[in-house]
Amino acid sequence: MRDSDIPEIRKLDLFSEMSDASFAGLIRGAYVQDFPPQIDLVTEGDPAGFLHVLMSGSAELYADWNGRETLMATVRPVSTFILAATIRDGPYLMSARTIEKSRVVLLPSTDVRTAFEQDHEFARAIVGELAMCYRSVVKDTKNLKLRTSLERLANYLIRSHLHAGAALEFDLLMEKRRLASFLGMTPENLSRAIKALRPYGVRIDGATVRITNMEDLKALSKPSALIDDYAT
Amino acid sequence: MRDSDIPEIRKLDLFSEMSDASFAGLIRGAYVQDFPPQIDLVTEGDPAGFLHVLMSGSAELYADWNGRETLMATVRPVSTFILAATIRDGPYLMSARTIEKSRVVLLPSTDVRTAFEQDHEFARAIVGELAMCYRSVVKDTKNLKLRTSLERLANYLIRSHLHAGAALEFDLLMEKRRLASFLGMTPENLSRAIKALRPYGVRIDGATVRITNMEDLKALSKPSALIDDYAT
């Protein structure tokens, strides 16, 4: 592990409040690996051996069933993933693979559980993190069940716009086929949805999005804090 | 509160391991209410004032957006609901209403957070509960994104069958319109899906389900532990 990795990990909400001793105990058993793109880090169904921390690059969490595959989430540095499986000592529910060349720190699940037993601050941080993750997925479910794919796309664009500091021109940050899978639609359908948003003041050229009429877009997408706001 | 309520609450996983003192602190501020059917207990967007414990009856968690409504989960006694909002001191993401006449214990969120700060065993139980809830919703999302409505129905029936002790004849436990909403489809579509399952060895008459050909049903529904098993 690089010396520079450790303070970066320490800064994460999950680890920032725990005792030095517990943190040291966690880091002691950790190891780091650099992965090329498109490498499977985790396979759903496997026992959760490690809590993963993505230090650089990017990864995706996806799920399979009956020959179909869907993108569940994209992970960007620096953040952890698959905490719940580690805590419950259960099988992974999602698979993970790198998108780009990525650097990952692996913390053995047993060490994580030990630290959690011994360090109340860490337990508290885990509670906060899990509650947030849970609420994110609930929002996701609402998004899927209450909205059409066009509405999901429109809201995704508004969220990206806000994420980009409310810029009216911003980047899609994801290949379109990935975005389609994330939004629960086919690439073809996404292509058509993008065209269908033109009358609502949206221009997408390659990976560049330009919003020319926020009023109309908002009238269509009706963003709601209880679905689209990641913070609450 | 009835005397008999307290040991019932104490027996829940969430509360069984905490200290007597912490539990007493929680119960001290609690109060109980009996509600008639179809009464709103919680409205999404409101600040999370209470952790709810359903003692008897039944309730549903649902979500609204843009005039549409969807059933997210059904709550049966004895269990708690809306823990994550309480913990994060955030707004409720779902609304809740009674289905039948129900008895509910209300624990003030501040008391829950205080107990969580002071009692490591309680914190540990919360972590376990939240991790399980999170994993349930992830399975839900996979169910929604990877399966058609017919497949969701087929798998729902198999889960109910297992829940009923693997009986080949069992009860639907829910009005069909509720089931339709839960599965993310219209009542009309559910009606047709039920007929479409007949060739696969399923007979549904009123609220009674009879599975006459488990092979065929399983061949269609392809149940997976990573979606359908609530325990993992």
Added chain:
DNA sequence: TTCCGAAGTTGACATTTATCAATTGTGTGG
């Protein structure tokens, strides 16, 4: 028991979404 209203079903139809096939665009390695 009868009646009423809501739930459930059915048919016709509209909309949404997926599938398949062909074509165009695009970024990367030689």
Added chain:
DNA sequence: CCACACAATTGATAAATGTCAACTTCGGAA
């Protein structure tokens, strides 16, 4: 710079799902 592989788009069509309206069934209240 070119060529290749793959992403993205487009058109045609099919399948899945929703909507609306009519009708039937069922359960509870008078």
